[in-house]
Amino acid sequence: MTFSVSLGAVLAVGGLVRAASGPLDTYQRRGIVIGVAGGLGLVALALVGRRLGDLFREEGAAGARVHRAAAWPRTTLFIASVLALFLEMVLIRYAASQIRIFSFYKNVPLIAAYLGLGVGCALGRGRPQHVLSLLLWSVSLGVFLCGGAFLFASRVSVMAALASSEHLLGDAVVQRPEGLLALAAQVGMGLFCLAALLVLASFFIPLGRLLGDAFEELPRLAAYTLNILGSLAGTGLFLLLGYLWAPPWIWMLVGLVPLFWWVEGRGQVLTAGGLVALSALAVAPSVGETIWSPYQKLVGHPITFRVNPAGAQAPGYLVNISDVFYQIAVDLRPAAVARIGGNPFPHYDGAFRLLPGPPDRVLIVGSGTGNDVAAALRAGAAHVDAVDIDPAIVALGRLHHPEHPYDDPRVRVIVNDARAAFRQLPAGQYDAVVFGLLDSHTQLGMSSVRLDNYVFTRESFSEARRLLRSGGSIIVTAATFRDWFRQRLVDLLDATCDTPVRTRDHQAWITYTCRVEAAGQVPGHAEVHALPTDDWPFLYLPARTIPQAYALVVAALAVGSALLVRASGLSPERLTASHLHFFFLGAGFLLMEVYAINRLALLFGTTWIVSAVTIMVVLTLIVAANFTVTLAGNLPYMVAYAGLVASLLVSFALHPQAVLGRGLGISVGFAVAVLMPVYFAGLIFARSFAWAAAAGPAIGANMLGAVLGGWAEYSSMAVGISALALLALAFYLGSLLCLVRAQRVVPGVAARPGVSTDVRSDDHPAPPGA
Numbered sequence: 001m002t003f004s005v006s007l008g009a010v011l012a013v014g015g016l017v018r019a020a021s022g023p024l025d026t027y028q029r030r031g032i033v034i035g036v037a038g039g040l041g042l043v044a045l046a047l048v049g050r051r052l053g054d055l056f057r058e059e060g061a062a063g064a065r066v067h068r069a070a071a072w073p074r075t076t077l078f079i080a081s082v083l084a085l086f087l088e089m090v091l092i093r094y095a096a097s098q099i100r101i102f103s104f105y106k107n108v109p110l111i112a113a114y115l116g117l118g119v120g121c122a123l124g125r126g127r128p129q130h131v132l133s134l135l136l137w138s139v140s141l142g143v144f145l146c147g148g149a150f151l152f153a154s155r156v157s158v159m160a161a162l163a164s165s166e167h168l169l170g171d172a173v174v175q176r177p178e179g180l181l182a183l184a185a186q187v188g189m190g191l192f193c194l195a196a197l198l199v200l201a202s203f204f205i206p207l208g209r210l211l212g213d214a215f216e217e218l219p220r221l222a223a224y225t226l227n228i229l230g231s232l233a234g235t236g237l238f239l240l241l242g243y244l245w246a247p248p249w250i251w252m253l254v255g256l257v258p259l260f261w262w263v264e265g266r267g268q269v270l271t272a273g274g275l276v277a278l279s280a281l282a283v284a285p286s287v288g289e290t291i292w293s294p295y296q297k298l299v300g301h302p303i304t305f306r307v308n309p310a311g312a313q314a315p316g317y318l319v320n321i322s323d324v325f326y327q328i329a330v331d332l333r334p335a336a337v338a339r340i341g342g343n344p345f346p347h348y349d350g351a352f353r354l355l356p357g358p359p360d361r362v363l364i365v366g367s368g369t370g371n372d373v374a375a376a377l378r379a380g381a382a383h384v385d386a387v388d389i390d391p392a393i394v395a396l397g398r399l400h401h402p403e404h405p406y407d408d409p410r411v412r413v414i415v416n417d418a419r420a421a422f423r424q425l426p427a428g429q430y431d432a433v434v435f436g437l438l439d440s441h442t443q444l445g446m447s448s449v450r451l452d453n454y455v456f457t458r459e460s461f462s463e464a465r466r467l468l469r470s471g472g473s474i475i476v477t478a479a480t481f482r483d484w485f486r487q488r489l490v491d492l493l494d495a496t497c498d499t500p501v502r503t504r505d506h507q508a509w510i511t512y513t514c515r516v517e518a519a520g521q522v523p524g525h526a527e528v529h530a531l532p533t534d535d536w537p538f539l540y541l542p543a544r545t546i547p548q549a550y551a552l553v554v555a556a557l558a559v560g561s562a563l564l565v566r567a568s569g570l571s572p573e574r575l576t577a578s579h580l581h582f583f584f585l586g587a588g589f590l591l592m593e594v595y596a597i598n599r600l601a602l603l604f605g606t607t608w609i610v611s612a613v614t615i616m617v618v619l620t621l622i623v624a625a626n627f628t629v630t631l632a633g634n635l636p637y638m639v640a641y642a643g644l645v646a647s648l649l650v651s652f653a654l655h656p657q658a659v660l661g662r663g664l665g666i667s668v669g670f671a672v673a674v675l676m677p678v679y680f681a682g683l684i685f686a687r688s689f690a691w692a693a694a695a696g697p698a699i700g701a702n703m704l705g706a707v708l709g710g711w712a713e714y715s716s717m718a719v720g721i722s723a724l725a726l727l728a729l730a731f732y733l734g735s736l737l738c739l740v741r742a743q744r745v746v747p748g749v750a751a752r753p754g755v756s757t758d759v760r761s762d763d764h765p766a767p768p769g770a
Contacts (some may be wrong), residue, residue, distance in 0.1 A: 005046045011039025013145065024246015027287040027301060031150025034285040038143040045139060045278070053556045066128060066262050070759060073217035074226060077259050080126075080211040081230025082237070087207065088113040089202060089238045090251045091141075094283065097297040098149040099196075100322045101156055101189070104552060108193050111710040112200035114590075115561055119201070119568045122700030124216065125427065130206035131262045135275035137203040138256060138294075142282030146414055149323055150287075156192060159185050166302070186549045190556035197560045205568065208703075210262060212696030221690040225626045227699075232619045239612045242294040248283040252276070262410075262456040266270045267335075293392030296321050300396050303328070311341020317400035319369055327437060329369040331402035333378065347506035348372060352379035354502060354513045359431035363387070363467060365418035365455065366436035371395035371677040373405040376434070385430075387414045387421045418455045420604065433464045435476040453537040454602060456489075459657060468516045476512045484542045486510065491531055531632035534602055534657065535720040546717045554711050561707060577742035578688075579701040581735050585685050586705025587712065588731035592677055593618055593725040594713050595651075598650075599674045602656040617671075618678050625682025635687055641736055642679035645729065651677055652725040677725075681732065688739070 016037035024032070050270030069076045088110075096102040096107045102109055120126075215223050253600050256276045263272045274329060288301035299320045304313040316330040330345065337343045349373050352359070358380035367386035376384045386406070388394050394413055398406045405522060406413055414421055423516045435455070454460060466475055480486040486503075489512050493501045504511045532539045541547065604610045629635055651674050659670045685702070692698040708732070716724055 005043055006129065007692045008039040008042030008046065008143075011035050011147045011151065012041070013039075015039065015147075017368065018151050028150075028285045034287075035147035035151040038147040038285075042140060042143050045136075057641050068264065069214070069262055070217070071470070072430055076261065077211075077218060077226050078213035078230045078233075079261050080207070080214045081227045081254060082234040083258055084117055084204075084207055084211050085231040085234030086238050087255045088204070089235070090248070090255055091203070094248055094251070095145060095196075095200070097292075097322050098145040099156060100324055100619070101192075102196075105193055105550075106190075107710045107713060108553070108557065109200055111557060111561075111707050113584075114566060114706040114710065115197070116201035117205025117211065117302065118703030118707065119565060119570065119698045120205040120210075121212035121215070121703060122570055122697045123205070123209050123210035125569060126206070126210030126213035128263050128264070128268060129258070130209050131259050131272060132275075134206040135272060135279065137206070138252070138279040139275055139282055141199070141203055142252065142279050144180070146283050146285055159188050159192075160180055161615050161744035164665070165231055175426050186552050189549055190552040191766065193553045194556040196555050196559045196563060200542055201561075208700070212699060215695035215699060220692055220695055221626055221630055221686060223695060224686065224689050225623060228619050228622045228626070232616060234622075235612070235615055236618065242292075243294055245294075247286075247290070247292050249280040252280040256280075271663070289396075291392045291396070293390050294389050295392075297323075298326075298390075298392050298396065299323060300400065302400075307344045307548060308341030312339050314340040314344060315402065317369070317396070317402075319396060327368050327370065327371060327399040329397060332371070332374065333403060336402075341512040345371070345506075345509075347477050347504075347509040347511050348375035349378065350506055351477055351511045351513070352376065352432075354504065355379070355432060355473055356471070356515075361385075361430045362432045362434060363421075363425065363430045364434045364436055365421065366452070367397075367413075368393050368436060370401045370403070370405040372434055372436045373408075373411055374403040376432075377403075377405060377408055377410065382410060384408075384411045385414060385421075385425065386411055387416060387418055389415070389417050389451065390550055391415045396620065412654075417601075419460055419463065419602070420453075422460065422467065425467055427466045428469050430467050430472055431469060432473045432475055433467055433480075435464075435474070437477060437479075440660070453532070453539055454534065456492065456539040457532045457534050457537050458492070458495060461492055463515055465496050471515060473513050473515050477509055478512075479508050480506075480510050482542075482619065485540070488531065488539070495531060498766060533720075534655075537721070538717055541717060544718055544720075546714055550714055550717070557711065561704075565704075577738045578692075579697070580687075581688060581738040582698050582701040583686075583705035583708070584731045584735035584738060585681065586702035586707075587709040588705075588728040588735065589681055589685075589702075590706040590709030591712060591728040591731065592648075592681065594709075595721065595728065596674050596678070598721045598724075599651075599656060600671055614675075617675060617699055621675060621679045622682040622685075625679050626686045629683060629686040629690060635683060637684065637687065637736075637739065640680050640683040640687065641732075643683065644677055644732055647673070647676040647680055648729045649724055652722055653730075655722075656706050677728070683734075684735070723748060 012035075015032045018035075019029075019032050054193045091113060092102075092109045165383055181493070211227075215227070217223075218226070226389070237254065238251075242256065253276065256279055259271060260269065286299070288299045291298045291300075300317055302315065303318045304315050306313050314336075315329060316328040318328050328345070332343060332345065332348060343349070351372075352375055359376070361383045362376045362381045363385045365387045367373050367388045370386070373384055373386045382446065387393075394406065394415060398404075405411060416424075437514045461474065468474070474497060475491065476489055478485075478489060480489060490501045490503070493512055498517040499515040501512055501514045503513075529542065536544060538544075593615070595617065597611055600614050601610055654670060654673055656670065659666045689695070689698055709728075712727055712731075713724065715727065718726075
């Protein structure tokens with residue numbers, strides 16, 4: 001309850017300070033009202049929260065399981081598994097959309113989810129009071145993330161930009177700070193992420209206890225199969241809501257209503273129902289027209305602005321992504337520009353003025369609300385192919401762009417990933433390929449790679465060159481505030497084209513262009529090793545290294561994780577080799593999942609469908625491994641480990657470029673090769689888990705290992721994506737060494753590798769049968 005009071009006070013005081021900070025527009029004032037009201041509501045909830053806890057204790061025997069949950073153990077485990085995966089995806093997406101730095105430090109909520117679930121599973125004994133705890137955390141987090149987005153998220157984003165050498169678009173930071181200012185910002189980011197880790201993990205601990213308790217009532221392998229099937233259902237459910245553009249309040253209702261399975265008695269049901277309703281209400285407020293597309297949160301509303309004091313006000317439609325400026329759909333036809341006394345965004349028309357003449361066919365990737373498309377039409381283009389990955393941005397453009405470029409018969413809209421479009425469109429057909437202001441606000445799956453990173457690589461620009469006619473041009477417009485970033489785009493184009501790169505400054509934006517003299521040929525320029533590639537696609541990093549800000553955040557997360565494990569009553573001193581066996585399997589699995597998403601995104605596109613199918617195929621392979629172990633009995637470990645090592649090395653050696661354009665069958669074969677290590681790792685886990693003495697601690701150790709995998713994923717910034725396969729191999733070999741040690745320590749452990757898997761301290765004794 002103290003936590004709720006603290007969060008409420010921060011929101012209320014922060015709102016009052018923000019209100020007194022200067023002039024505010026209508027939407028900012030609405031945001032402050034939402035934040036302050038939410039803060040005061042949290043304080044009020046805290047005052048009655050203790051009484052709610054007493055009610056849950058009065059209506060049920062202390063420590064007793066709910067009769068329904070005990071009588072239907074398979075249903076209980078399935079529901080808990082659905083909720084664990086579903087609420088994990090909800091938290092990761094909502095936190096990243098509301099507090100923008102989690103779009104870049106996306107592993108923080110991911111690690112927090114695994115940490116909380118892992119600790120909770122190890123503790124087990126889920127009871128109705130843990131449902132109450134989960135719901136109270138849900139209300140508090142919902143209010144804070146919703147209100148915090150309006151009150152202080154932008155200031156935290158600026159601190160993140162100050163702290164890092166990474167180029168973070170959307171923040172008012174032009175040059176990299178040096179010295180004490182940078183160090184102070186880095187320490188601040190570390191402390192903020194540490195606090196976020198502890199808070200978000202605390203949300204998942206009660207859910208982990210429900211999950212761990214459900215495991216203990218069933219045979220190990222049957223329980224694990226049910227768990228994976230529930231995870232599949234949770235993933236599919238969240239993806240369905242994303243496909244339907246459902247808002248977060250629906251996510252909360254869908255994710256929290258199943259918790260009624262663990263409550264009984266009129267008072268408990270009414271209390272839980274009220275808290276579920278409050279959780280949904282907490283995340284419902286918004287300002288402007290808010291759309292939750294499959295990729296991101298889009299907020300739009302009409303605005304007016306003045307370009308010239310002597311001119312008229314210019315109308316437009318502002319679109320923000322995660323509450324950060326993205327673009328303004330505006331009328332830039334000559335008559336409109338003359339009326340307002342100047343062109344507020346000259347880079348759109350300026351890009352086409354760099355061409356030798358009016359273009360016939362133009363390809364635009366990252367077409368957004370349609371400003372680039374409208375500019376191409378004003379430049380005389382006879383045909384425009386407009387590509388954007390997000391159907392919601394295109395829909396906003398159709399509704400609100402004053403020139404209505406998407407309704408022009410000369411325009412064909414292609415909703416797809418840019419790289420996939422490059423491979424599907426015919427070669428040698430375009431006079432210009434235009435890279436619009438692509439999104440860099442969103443991550444790809446669980447990776448440090450951003451959604452647009454694979455568009456700005458050597459291989460991507462080569463694919464764009466293939467589409468051009470002789471004499472065609474590549475045009476890139478970007479907000480390149482830092483000198484090294486400007487030079488990187490020049491080098492990318494110089495390595496792609498046949499003519500020198502020309503640039504034109506347009507205030508915050510710079511347009512880069514070059515021409516292809518001989519279509520279909522590859523330029524003979526020398527290699528520039530600092531350029532992004534499909535294996536190191538980090539356009540926004542100045543060098544192949546982990547930024548110091550990220551390193552400090554990882555260090556803070558490690559300290560915080562250890563503190564939380566200790567505070568939860570778990571005893572690291574009682575870790576056994578069996579625990580570490582499951583731990584390293586978890587670390588390797590998370591890296592393999594991230595690696596597979598990145599490899600298959602290159603082959604099939606960085607769309608949400610590709611990421612979703614990859615995750616669901618991974619879970620399906622685990623189910624197949626469970627059935628294999630069930631049918632094969634005591635499958636030799638060395639057979640599974642040999643297959644795992646061999647498949648990892650094959651996956652590492654293969655590259656998507658080797659199979660591009662060679663047909664669907666070859667592409668599917670590549671996908672099978674990339675994902676096959678998951679199957680062999682699943683054989684090992686299923687073989688070990690089938691004989692685990694206590695299921696909850698084994699699952700907990702596995703999830704805590706995924707925390708280590710989440711930290712290790714940041715290493716891709718220095719060593720590239722392919723190296724993640726080798727790092728996963730190292731973790732899997734670590735699991736083998738721990739298994740061998742467990743066999744030496746406990747006689748007969750070859751048949752029962754899970755013996756002595758309870759790491760709880762004496763205050764948390766092992767459950768019966770452990």
